[in-house]
Amino acid sequence: IQLMELLILDSVQEWTSNEDFDKRIFEEWVRSILQARKSLELLECRNSLYMLYIERVIGELVKQVSPLAEQGNLDPQILSDLICC
Secondary structure, eight states: OHHHHHHHHHHHHHHHHOTTOOHHHHHHHHHHHHHHHHHHHTTTTTOHHHHHHHHHHHHHHHHHHHHHHHTTSSOHHHHHHHHHO
16 A cells, blocks of 8 residues: 555656646546546445545645646646535
């Protein structure tokens, strides 16, 4: 899980700073992270450490995605979904 957190946060910084990135792929990637969070809710009763890591990842995603959504570079629903989860 820590490796997943590192890879996600490392990738998001690189992708959001690159103006040539494909926003559709990025949006789908964020949606898959949200789906993973929903799946981890089932494991929460067994191990809350998983939830801690995914919550940190989502918090960092909100920080990185927020400016892009405000600039109109990303679907605003992505930011809304990240905040609401």
